Every structure is written in C-alpha cells, then in structure tokens.
Amino acid sequence: MKLWKMLLLVMAVSVVLAACGDESESDPEVEEGAIDETVDEEDPGGVLDVPEEEVTLINTEGEETATATLSEGDSGVNVAIEGENLPPGELGFHFHETGSCELPDFESAGGHYNPTDANHGFEDPEGPHAGDMENIEVAEDGTVDTETTADMVTMQENEENTLYTEEGTALIIHSEADDYVSQPSGDAGERIACGVVGE
Incomplete structure (x- = not known):
C-alpha cells in the first residue's frame, strides 16, 4: 500500500x-x-523619421495669430493651419524664400520660394512657384482651421526644393486672395502674418 x-x-x-x-x-x-x-x-x-514641425505665425503687432503644422507626405508637405483674429474670406498663403519675419511688414521674408525660377500661379502655364499654395478660407469670426499641401517642396534636408535652405524659408498669410496668375505674387495684398520654418 x-x-x-x-x-x-x-x-x-x-x-x-x-x-x-x-x-x-x-x-x-x-x-x-x-x-x-x-x-x-x-x-x-x-x-520617427517622418519630418514634422510646428511653425508659429505672428501678426504685424508681433502677436501670435496662427500655428501651422508641417509634415512630409506622399505628395509633398502637408500644412495644417489653425489661427484666429484674421480677416474673413480667402487669403493668400505661401512659402517665402527667406526665413525672416521682421516687423512690421515682413518684407524681410523676400519673395515666394521659387528655386525652379518659374512664374507665379497655378493658372500660369509657366508656373507655379514651388512655394505657391491654395488660398486658405477664414471664417466670419476670424478663425481658420484647414489643411493644404505644397506638392513641390520637401522637408528632407539637402534635397531639391527643401524648405531648409541656407537662407531658410517662411510661411506668409496675405490680406487678400491669390488670383493664381498675377505676377509676381498673385495680387494677394499685404503680408499680415509670418512664421519662420526651422526656427
């Protein structure tokens, strides 16, 4: 047992x-x-290798008025912009050739970013500039929350049409709509907001 x-x-x-x-x-x-x-x-x-950057745009009084988030996409640089205290309606929106936003008129940002030496505007047969983008639509209350794509530029450094040049680049909002054809900047009026890319 x-x-x-x-x-x-x-x-x-x-x-x-x-x-x-x-x-x-x-x-x-x-x-x-x-x-x-x-x-x-x-x-x-x-x-983690996908570039992304947040750009703060100031108005002509030096106050923050918008934030643009840039990210590298399959067909260019995606730009998501949120802002307030802007004039309602369609406003021109471009990358400019110099990374400088000196008050009060932001002329220090130079002309549109144009490394290919093209004409301005989507409707010009010899355009557009690499920095040209579609107008943004600002609501009646002065706010904007929209996205657009700049399909001729890149956030990859040392590549053609990179936004990270020696001079730098800037984002500019204009006071009026870009007509996509007038030279040299679409008759889009004054520069009312500016932000330096890569700052």
Whole structure:
C-alpha cells in the first residue's frame, strides 16, 4: 500500500515539474518578443523619421495669430493651419524664400520660394512657384482651421526644393486672395502674418 502511495506521489511531482519546465521554456519566447518590439520602435525606417514641425505665425503687432503644422507626405508637405483674429474670406498663403519675419511688414521674408525660377500661379502655364499654395478660407469670426499641401517642396534636408535652405524659408498669410496668375505674387495684398520654418 505504501509503495502504491509512493508511486502516486512520484508521478504527481513529475507532472508538476514537467509543467514548470514548459512555463520556463516559454519565458524566453516572451522576452525575445519584447526585445524585437523594442528594435522595431527604434527602426530608422519607422515613423520617427517622418519630418514634422510646428511653425508659429505672428501678426504685424508681433502677436501670435496662427500655428501651422508641417509634415512630409506622399505628395509633398502637408500644412495644417489653425489661427484666429484674421480677416474673413480667402487669403493668400505661401512659402517665402527667406526665413525672416521682421516687423512690421515682413518684407524681410523676400519673395515666394521659387528655386525652379518659374512664374507665379497655378493658372500660369509657366508656373507655379514651388512655394505657391491654395488660398486658405477664414471664417466670419476670424478663425481658420484647414489643411493644404505644397506638392513641390520637401522637408528632407539637402534635397531639391527643401524648405531648409541656407537662407531658410517662411510661411506668409496675405490680406487678400491669390488670383493664381498675377505676377509676381498673385495680387494677394499685404503680408499680415509670418512664421519662420526651422526656427
């Protein structure tokens, strides 16, 4: 009788030890998965390499009036802009050739960003400038929350038409709509807001 009990006890202990052995064998797999996950997060080809930048635009009084978030997309640089205290209606919106926003008129930003030496405007057969973008629509309450794409520029440094030139670039909002054809800047009126890219 004692021998039978002893055999049962030995078998029970063997089953428990075998189960523990299975669990310990699976632990390295879990740890290995965790390591792989960490490696994936640090992969240089991952989303961390997608350029993104927030540009603050000031008005002619030097007050913050808008924020533009730039991100590299499949077909150019996406620009998401939010702002307030702007004149309602369609307003011209461009990248300019110099990263400078000196008050009160922002003339320090130079002309439109135009590395290809093209004419201004989407409706000009020899245009547009690389820095030309569609007009933005400001609501009656002076706010704007919209997105547009500049399909001829890039946020990749040292590439053609990069926004990160030696002189830098700037984002400008104008007081009137760009007509997409008048030279040199679409008859878009005064510069009412400016933000330096890469600042």
